[in-house]
Amino acid sequence: MGNVTLTHITKRFADGTEAISDLSLNIEDGELLVLLGPSGCGKSTLLRMVAGLESPTGGEIRIDDTVVNGLSPQQRNIAMVFQNYALYPHMSVARNLAFPLKMQRLPRREIERRVHAVAQRLSLAGLLDKQPKALSGGQRQRVAMGRALVREPKVFLMDEPLSNLDAELRLQIRQDIARLQRDTGITTLYVTHDQVEAMTLGQRIVVLKQGGVQQLGTAHELYARPANTFVAGFIGSPGMNIFTAAVQHGEQGYALLIAGRPLSLQGSCYGDESLSSFAGKALQVGVRPEALRLIASGESGVHVIPATLSAVERLGHEVIVHFPAINRVAGAEVEHSARLAYQDGLQIGDEVTLGLSVGDLYLFDMDGKAIARVG
Amino acid sequence: MNRNRVWTIANYVLLSVAALLFIAPVLFMVAGSFKPEARVLSDMDSWRALLPGGAGLQNYRDVFARIPFGRYLWNSALINGLIVGLGLFVNALAGYALARLQWRGRDVMLAVVLALLIIPFEAIAVPLFYQLSALGWRNDYAVQVFPFVANPLAIYLFYSFFLGLPRELEEAARVDGAGILRTFFVIVIPNAKPVFATVAIVSFLLYWGMYLWPLLMTVDDAVRPLPLAIATFYTLPPVQWGDILAFGVMMVLPVLVIFIAFQPWFVRGVTTTGLKG
Numbered sequence: 210m211g212n213v214t215l216t217h218i219t220k221r222f223a224d225g226t227e228a229i230s231d232l233s234l235n236i237e238d239g240e241l242l243v244l245l246g247p248s249g250c251g252k253s254t255l256l257r258m259v260a261g262l263e264s265p266t267g268g269e270i271r272i273d274d275t276v277v278n279g280l281s282p283q284q285r286n287i288a289m290v291f292q293n294y295a296l297y298p299h300m301s302v303a304r305n306l307a308f309p310l311k312m313q314r315l316p317r318r319e320i321e322r323r324v325h326a327v328a329q330r331l332s333l334a335g336l337l338d339k340q341p342k343a344l345s346g347g348q349r350q351r352v353a354m355g356r357a358l359v360r361e362p363k364v365f366l367m368d369e370p371l372s373n374l375d376a377e378l379r380l381q382i383r384q385d386i387a388r389l390q391r392d393t394g395i396t397t398l399y400v401t402h403d404q405v406e407a408m409t410l411g412q413r414i415v416v417l418k419q420g421g422v423q424q425l426g427t428a429h430e431l432y433a434r435p436a437n438t439f440v441a442g443f444i445g446s447p448g449m450n451i452f453t454a455a456v457q458h459g460e461q462g463y464a465l466l467i468a469g470r471p472l473s474l475q476g477s478c479y480g481d482e483s484l485s486s487f488a489g490k491a492l493q494v495g496v497r498p499e500a501l502r503l504i505a506s507g508e509s510g511v512h513v514i515p516a517t518l519s520a521v522e523r524l525g526h527e528v529i530v531h532f533p534a535i536n537r538v539a540g541a542e543v544e545h546s547a548r549l550a551y552q553d554g555l556q557i558g559d560e561v562t563l564g565l566s567v568g569d570l571y572l573f574d575m576d577g578k579a580i581a582r583v584g
Numbered sequence: 585m586n587r588n589r590v591w592t593i594a595n596y597v598l599l600s601v602a603a604l605l606f607i608a609p610v611l612f613m614v615a616g617s618f619k620p621e622a623r624v625l626s627d628m629d630s631w632r633a634l635l636p637g638g639a640g641l642q643n644y645r646d647v648f649a650r651i652p653f654g655r656y657l658w659n660s661a662l663i664n665g666l667i668v669g670l671g672l673f674v675n676a677l678a679g680y681a682l683a684r685l686q687w688r689g690r691d692v693m694l695a696v697v698l699a700l701l702i703i704p705f706e707a708i709a710v711p712l713f714y715q716l717s718a719l720g721w722r723n724d725y726a727v728q729v730f731p732f733v734a735n736p737l738a739i740y741l742f743y744s745f746f747l748g749l750p751r752e753l754e755e756a757a758r759v760d761g762a763g764i765l766r767t768f769f770v771i772v773i774p775n776a777k778p779v780f781a782t783v784a785i786v787s788f789l790l791y792w793g794m795y796l797w798p799l800l801m802t803v804d805d806a807v808r809p810l811p812l813a814i815a816t817f818y819t820l821p822p823v824q825w826g827d828i829l830a831f832g833v834m835m836v837l838p839v840l841v842i843f844i845a846f847q848p849w850f851v852r853g854v855t856t857t858g859l860k861g
Contacts, residue, residue: 295753
């Protein structure tokens, strides 16, 4: 068992900044839940409150049926993996792994048995006598995982455990963590700012911004049904392009007026009832970079966006182009992007025409909140 | 290339002269301690002052004959050992409490500790004398030890070192189940050897030559330290310079041994305790 429930959690620091405001969340037993957000969004603070390293200003933290607010970290039966691993530099790998068990005053036999079992599981058996400074980054990371695993905790807390590793190792250890979590079934709360990490690891993902939950869902839900423009822009690589547009009602139903050009919303995912309240008003339109495609001028039946390329990134199998556009909400010129099938010819400064299908549009109100979709 | 060599040589010459200036008094002391009394004085105005010879160990034997040197050495060692040993314990804990624990009044306390750094001991010696005399604390080891155990400089050195330790180590220990004290003893101290060596050496040097306080507080040779003993050589005629120099050598030797033993730690400590310059 390891069910974590956060109810109305608030954290205000001494200087008055509010890191977490009125956040409620339930992490199911055995689930791997990822806290995702940009730096400063409060994700690490939230994790540290569950660990007992910080105490919330308000609200209640439960692990299973116990309110743990007043309990010290060691009484909570949790284990934590830190960003810098936090291995004890003066202890060998074996002593690092044994430390949490010694603190529990387990018999020596039992400690040895568990240390060896964990070492076996994480391929650390040959490293037990080494000091942390003699290990590579990946090995240190595995020792840190082992030290968390060895005490068989109810809840695993991981604070950006992959951020100090190079890209290749990160991929490998990401898979190791996913497998380990699946095998042990230990409830895990995982903090990261990397959406790829979040989407590949998390059974569910919580997107945080300025101490509040923006959206909670599976990777696919966040991608396909972003709750607001923040999630839409944060998930996806590059994030969703956001335009501003006016809504018109004409003979053919509702249409958008983007940069003076009409686009009928017939065939979109939005029905008349959700659009009616926006007639004559402005809203925000989102389109994923991968929904845009390069079209020959004069092609009909699609909406087109003229674009002057400001950057061209060739990735081998595809090419990402960037082009500036005015965003009225931001009040400034913002960079938009499109992911296109690979082609050689594109250069910075080229004027191209991008096409999109009305079914790929996302609509948000001017506050950024998603408008209800039909399909 | 050539200019570089000239520059290097000039540097070495300059450094050698500077080194000689610092070493010369020590050499003079060592050389003089092996000379008969007359030559100590007659060699003074020439380079021969730095050459030993003539008296063998006679001056050293004289020192032992005139005073119970071993007793004084034991007193000094005991007093300093206690000051340093207890001081490491108390000041490290104080520095840790200031650096890491959250408590009401911590910032005020830190300011007080920093302010105490600039008050010289001589300024409080007399009031302290009256205070402890009123308590009946005189003429023993304790009165020479306890006023010096807590030391603002040592607290400050520990404080700044602990601030620089990665906090995650201590947090990991807390999550692993260690309380504050155990975290301190099992995780923090083993990673703070340089600052312990630095504080040990600095306070040993500071108190090994302490003169004023034992002079005020003790009357009995049985509890008096070395600096008071060497003083008697100046005041009791005849003044024997050879004996004084031999005494000086024997008094400096323990300091030198300790310094050399801890030197690798000490140098690293100075660069890591935030005292870089």
